[in-house]
Structures are given as C-alpha cells and as structure tokens.
Amino acid sequence: MLEKGTPRFLPNGDFAGYVGIVFDLTDIKRGQERALREKNLENLRVLSAGIAHDFNTLVGAIFGEVDLALSDMPANSPGRENVERIFAVAKRAADIVRLLLAYVGDWSDDSETELVDLTEVVEEIVPHLKAPILRRAEIRTCLAARLPSVRGRMQQIRLVVLNLILxxxxxxxxxxxxxxxxxxPVEIPGDSMEGSREGLPTGSYVKLxxxxxxxxxxxxxxxxxxxxxxxxxxxxxxxxxxxxxxIVHSHRGAIHAKSTPGDGxxxxxxxxxxSNSPPADPRQMR
Ligand SMILES: Nc1ncnc2c1ncn2[C@@H]1O[C@H](COP(=O)(O)OP(=O)(O)OP(=O)(O)O)[C@@H](O)[C@H]1O
Ligand SMILES: [Mg+2]
Structure with a gap:
C-alpha cells in the first residue's frame, strides 16, 4: 500500500484533518515481478539454447567415436564393458540435451511436421507403459474417436504425453x-473468456x-x-x-494446470x- 496524506486547515488556522489517498500497489508489484521473471526466463532460454547446441555436437561426437571403437572391438575384449558404459552415459546425456532443445523450442535438427492424432498417440503409449508404472497407477482413458489432427512433430508430442503421465x-x-x-475437440469462440484465459486465438483445438x-x-x-x-x-x-x-508453445498451443493440494x-x-484436418465428431468416444 502507498499512502499519501495532506493536512487541511480551517480559515482560522485550526487543523481540520487530512485528505488522504491510499494506493493498492499489489497489481503493479505483481506485474513488475512477472515482467522480471519473464526477462529472466528469456535469458535462461538463450543460455540453454547455446548450451544445448554445443552439447548436442559434443554428444554426437562421443556417439560417433564409441560406435567406431565398438565396431573394432572383439566381443571378449577387456575394455568393451567400459566402452558400453560410456555409450549408456552418452545416451543419458543425449536425453537431457533433447529435453533442453525441447525447452528452448528448437527443432532445427529434427524431423518434419506431420498430421498427428492425439488419441492415437495415447493409445500407442499406454500399452507400452512399464510394469512399475502400471503397478502404481490405474490408467483410465476417455478418448475421442475421429479426433481432428494437429500438425506437429510426432516424437515431441509423444514426449508431452509421456512426461505428463510420468x-x-x-x-x-x-x-x-x-x-x-x-x-x-475444443472450440475457442471469438467472444470467449476462455480464449483470453488460455491466451490462444479463436479457433478449433484438440485437448489432452x-x-x-x-x-x-x-x-x-x-x-x-x-x-x-x-x-x-x-x-x-x-x-x-x-x-x-x-513443445506445446512451439506447436502454438497452451498448457495449464489445475490442482488442489492433497487432492490431485x-x-x-x-x-x-x-487446417486441412476433417471436422471432429464429438459424440464418438472410445
Ligand atoms: N501431476 C503432478 N502432481 C504433483 N506435482 C507435480 C505434477 N507434475 C509436476 N509436478 C511438480 O512439478 C515439478 C517439476 O516437474 P518436472 O516434470 O519438470 O520435473 P520432475 O518430474 O521433478 O523431473 P523430470 O521430469 O526431469 O524427471 C515436480 O518436481 C513436481 O513437484
Ligand atoms: Mg517430470
């Protein structure tokens, strides 16, 4: 709160009281904090992009060398196990680099976009979830059949579904x-509050x-x-x-979470x- 007060006096000089103004600065402070956070995140994004690209090249070189070394090594060679462990560590490093590239929205080295059916992606992933996951969770699906497609990169959309499940x-x-x-399928109409909440333009969307x-x-x-x-x-x-x-932002989408602590x-x-996807039939569910 910012308070400002001016004393007022009667014509005879007696003190009459204060005329005061109280400003609620909460919104301004929140706005400043949000702007600072966005600036910091932008800096972080630029830094991550640089690191991810450099590491991508380095990890690629490690893979190349390890591959050559393994192809020259007989199966019973004493050093073979160590080289195989280097390969496994490089694979973990490559996974991290892939996530960092996803974070910065850079797909320059990745495949072309294609039409992706989110229902099919979920149906493909669920049966392959590993036993430790299925022991802990009952997985239920409520999937729209004949969902309109989105244009995107299949590998990245799989990454979205898998990470949210994990x-x-x-x-x-x-x-x-x-x-x-x-x-x-979800429509965001022109006059909708929902549209402004998501920060998305009017149009047809697919929800996961x-x-x-x-x-x-x-x-x-x-x-x-x-x-x-x-x-x-x-x-x-x-x-x-x-x-x-x-990934969601680089596909021109939005993500948000709702949660009640203690309650999921x-x-x-x-x-x-x-744009060239057939219209949805929302009555059909799988
Ligand atoms: N469904 C969820 N329920 C409760 N908390 C969640 C959920 N999803 C994410 N979080 C919180 O958000 C944090 C960040 O999630 P994120 O997926 O980025 O990282 P992580 O799961 O901790 O690690 P990583 O995914 O890299 O293995 C989590 O550590 C957790 O605190
Ligand atoms: Mg996670």
Whole structure:
C-alpha cells in the first residue's frame, strides 16, 4: 500500500484533518515481478539454447567415436564393458540435451511436421507403459474417436504425453491411484473468456488432459514447476515440464494446470487443429 496524506486547515488556522489517498500497489508489484521473471526466463532460454547446441555436437561426437571403437572391438575384449558404459552415459546425456532443445523450442535438427492424432498417440503409449508404472497407477482413458489432427512433430508430442503421465504417476507417491487421460475437440469462440484465459486465438483445438489422484501441487510449486531444473522429486531433473511447455508453445498451443493440494492435479494441453484436418465428431468416444 502507498499512502499519501495532506493536512487541511480551517480559515482560522485550526487543523481540520487530512485528505488522504491510499494506493493498492499489489497489481503493479505483481506485474513488475512477472515482467522480471519473464526477462529472466528469456535469458535462461538463450543460455540453454547455446548450451544445448554445443552439447548436442559434443554428444554426437562421443556417439560417433564409441560406435567406431565398438565396431573394432572383439566381443571378449577387456575394455568393451567400459566402452558400453560410456555409450549408456552418452545416451543419458543425449536425453537431457533433447529435453533442453525441447525447452528452448528448437527443432532445427529434427524431423518434419506431420498430421498427428492425439488419441492415437495415447493409445500407442499406454500399452507400452512399464510394469512399475502400471503397478502404481490405474490408467483410465476417455478418448475421442475421429479426433481432428494437429500438425506437429510426432516424437515431441509423444514426449508431452509421456512426461505428463510420468509426473502424474510420481504424484501418487507410492500409493495406488488413478491417472485419467482424456482427449477431446475444443472450440475457442471469438467472444470467449476462455480464449483470453488460455491466451490462444479463436479457433478449433484438440485437448489432452492428464489428471491424477495424487498429492496435488502446492501454490509455490505451481509458480515454478515449468522452470527448467525445478524439481521436488528425489531423482527428478526438473526438465520434464520445461520441455513439455516448450513443445506445446512451439506447436502454438497452451498448457495449464489445475490442482488442489492433497487432492490431485489436472494438466490440460490445447493444440490447434491442423487446417486441412476433417471436422471432429464429438459424440464418438472410445
Ligand atoms: N501431476 C503432478 N502432481 C504433483 N506435482 C507435480 C505434477 N507434475 C509436476 N509436478 C511438480 O512439478 C515439478 C517439476 O516437474 P518436472 O516434470 O519438470 O520435473 P520432475 O518430474 O521433478 O523431473 P523430470 O521430469 O526431469 O524427471 C515436480 O518436481 C513436481 O513437484
Ligand atoms: Mg517430470
């Protein structure tokens, strides 16, 4: 609060009181904090892009050398196990570089875009989820059939679905719980408040929703969870949601989370329908 007061006096000089103004500066302060945060994130994005590109080249060179070394080594060679371990570590490094490139929205070295059906992506991923995940979570799906396609990069959209599922399962914190995956067509009409809330232009979108019955997300975590290297998990790197957000934004979509701490969370991704995609039939569900 900013308070300003001016004393007033009667014609005879007696003190009459104050005329005061009280400004509520909360919105201005929040706006300044948001602007500073966005500037810092932009700097971080530029730095990450540089590091990710350099490391991409270095990891590529390691792969090349390891490949050559392995092809020259007999199966029983004493050093072979070490070289294979170098290969495994380089693969982990490549995964991190891929997430960082996703975060900065750089796909220059990646495949072309194609028409992607989100329902098909979920249907492809769910049966291949590993046993430790399926032991901890019951996975339910509510998928729209004949969903309009989005134009995107299949590998990256898979990364989005997989990371949201993994986070949902981790949020169960070892307890048995439910993870629900939903796809549906969504219209954002011109006069909609929803449009402004999502910051998306009017149009047809496809929604992917991943909800869990897990721990929920504390408010201070909600503010930071999309930041790279922010994690509350013991083994977390904090790159999952940063990459997911980078991918969603580079596909001109939006992501937001709703959560009641202690009562689970829902992540909603909206991606624009490809312009040559057939119209949706929302009555058909799988
Ligand atoms: N479904 C969820 N429920 C509760 N908290 C979540 C959920 N999804 C994300 N979070 C919170 O957001 C943080 C950041 O998530 P993010 O996926 O970026 O990193 P991570 O899962 O910790 O590590 P990584 O994905 O790199 O292995 C998590 O550590 C967790 O605190
Ligand atoms: Mg994660």
């Amino acid at each position: 986070n949902a399962v981790e949020a169960l914190e070892g307890e048995k719980g439910l993870v629900t995956l939903t796809t549906a 929703e991943v909800s869990d019955t897990g721990s929920g997300i504390a408010e201070e975590v909600q503010d930071r969870m999309f930041d790279p290297y922010f994690s509350t998990r013991f083994l977390g790197r904090g790159l999952g949601l940063a990459a997911v957000q980078g 969370s829902t992540f909603e991704v909206l991606l624009p329908v490809a």
